[in-house]
Amino acid sequence: MKTRITELLGIEYPVIQGGMAWVAEYHLAAAVSEAGGLGLIGAASAPPEIVREQIREAKKLTDKPVGVNIMLLNPNAEEVAKIVVEEGVKVVTTGAGNPGKFIGMWKDAGVKVIPVVASVAMAKMMERAGADAVVAEGAEAGGHIGSITTMALVPQVVDAVRIPVVAAGGIADGRGFAAAMMLGAEAVQMGTVFVTAKESIVHSNYKQKVIAAKDIDSEVTGRSTGHPVRCIRNKMTREYLKLEQQGASFEELEHLTLGTLRKAVMDGDVVDGTVMAGQIAGLVKEEKSCGEIIRGTVAQAEQLLGKTWE
Ligand code: TUI
Numbered sequence: 001m002k003t004r005i006t007e008l009l010g011i012e013y014p015v016i017q018g019g020m021a022w023v024a025e026y027h028l029a030a031a032v033s034e035a036g037g038l039g040l041i042g043a044a045s046a047p048p049e050i051v052r053e054q055i056r057e058a059k060k061l062t063d064k065p066v067g068v069n070i071m072l073l074n075p076n077a078e079e080v081a082k083i084v085v086e087e088g089v090k091v092v093t094t095g096a097g098n099p100g101k102f103i104g105m106w107k108d109a110g111v112k113v114i115p116v117v118a119s120v121a122m123a124k125m126m127e128r129a130g131a132d133a134v135v136a137e138g139a140e141a142g143g144h145i146g147s148i149t150t151m152a153l154v155p156q157v158v159d160a161v162r163i164p165v166v167a168a169g170g171i172a173d174g175r176g177f178a179a180a181m182m183l184g185a186e187a188v189q190m191g192t193v194f195v196t197a198k199e200s201i202v203h204s205n206y207k208q209k210v211i212a213a214k215d216i217d218s219e220v221t222g223r224s225t226g227h228p229v230r231c232i233r234n235k236m237t238r239e240y241l242k243l244e245q246q247g248a249s250f251e252e253l254e255h256l257t258l259g260t261l262r263k264a265v266m267d268g269d270v271v272d273g274t275v276m277a278g279q280i281a282g283l284v285k286e287e288k289s290c291g292e293i294i295r296g297t298v299a300q301a302e303q304l305l306g307k308t309w310e
Contacts, residue, residue, distance in 0.1 A: 100126075137169045138169030172190060
C-alpha cells in the first residue's frame with residue numbers, strides 16, 4: 001500500500017500512532033513500527049534525558065523507524081528538539097503549537113518533519129516553513145484539540161497545501177481510514193485505539209474506561225484557558241467544568257489538573273485522574289495487538305476502497 005507518506009517514511013502501511021503524553025512510550029512505539037506503521041514516542045513533558053533513553057530503548061526493540069512527538073507547550077521542547085537530532089531520529093511530529101523555529105535545524109539534519117495542525121492557516125504556514133507533511137487533526141481527537149472536525153478540516157487542508165496530509169481525529173477502523181483517503185489524506189494517525197493495544201503499558205483501569213466509553217462520554221475541559229482538552233467524563237471533568245463555569249482562574253484550573261494524566265495512565269486512578277481519549281472511544285470494544293489493529297484497519301479499508309488510492 002503506497003502513498004507519499006509510506007514513501008517519505010519508509011513504512012509498509014500509512015498508519016501513524018499518535019504521540020500521546022505518558023501513553024506513547026517506547027514499547028507501544030516499537031510495536032507499532034514493527035507492525036509496519038509509524039510508532040511515535042510522545043515526549044510530552046518528560047525530562048529531556050528520559051526522552052533520549054526512550055529513543056534508545058525503542059531502537060533495541062525494532063530496526064524500523066520510530067519517531068518522536070514534541071509537545072510544544074513543554075518548556076523543555078528546545079532541548080528535546082536537539083536530542084532527536086543527536087539520537088538520529090528520522091521523523092518528528094509536533095503538537096500544541098508552532099514548531100517553525102526548529103524546522104530548519106531538523107531539515108539540516110535530515111529529519112522528516114510532520115507538524116500536527118488544527119487549521120488551514122497553520123497547515124499553509126508549516127508548508128512554507130519546510131514541513132514534509134502535516135497531520136490535520138480534527139476536534140474529535142483526544143487530548144489538546146482545535147475546533148474544526150476532521151470531516152471539515154481534512155479536505156480543506158488537502159486543497160490548501162501540496163505536501164501530503166495525514167488525517168487524525170475520530171479514526172479507529174477501516175471505515176474511518178477509507179473515509180480519510182476519500183477526503184484526500186495519504187495516511188491516518190490513530191490515538192485512542194492504540195491506548196487499548198495489548199502492547200500499551202497504560203493501566204488496565206484506563207484501558208477499561210476507554211473500552212466502556214460510549215459515543216457521548218467525552219467532555220472538553222479548558223476551553224476558557226485556551227487549551228481545550230478532550231477526555232472521558234469522570235469526577236475530574238465534572239469538578240473542572242464546574243470550576244470553569246464559576247470563572248476560576250487559569251492558575252486554579254492548571255493546579256487542579258497538575259499530574260492527573262500521569263495518575264490515570266500509570267496509577268489507574270480514573271476517578272480523579274485525567275482520561276484523555278477521542279470521541280471514537282465508543283467504537284473501541286476490546287484490547288488487540290498493534291499488528292491486529294493495523295492489519296485489520298488496512299484490510300477493511302482495502303475492501304471498502306478497492307485500493308483506489310494506488
Ligand atoms: O497536541 C495534541 N494533543 C495533545 S498535547 C497534550 S499535552 C497537554 N495537556 C494538557 C493541556 C495541554 C496539552 C495532550 N494532547 N494534538 C495536536 C494538536 N495540535 N492539536 C491541536 C494543535 C495545535 C493547536 C494550535 C497546533 C498548533 C496550534 O497553533 C497555535 C499557534 O501556536 O499558533
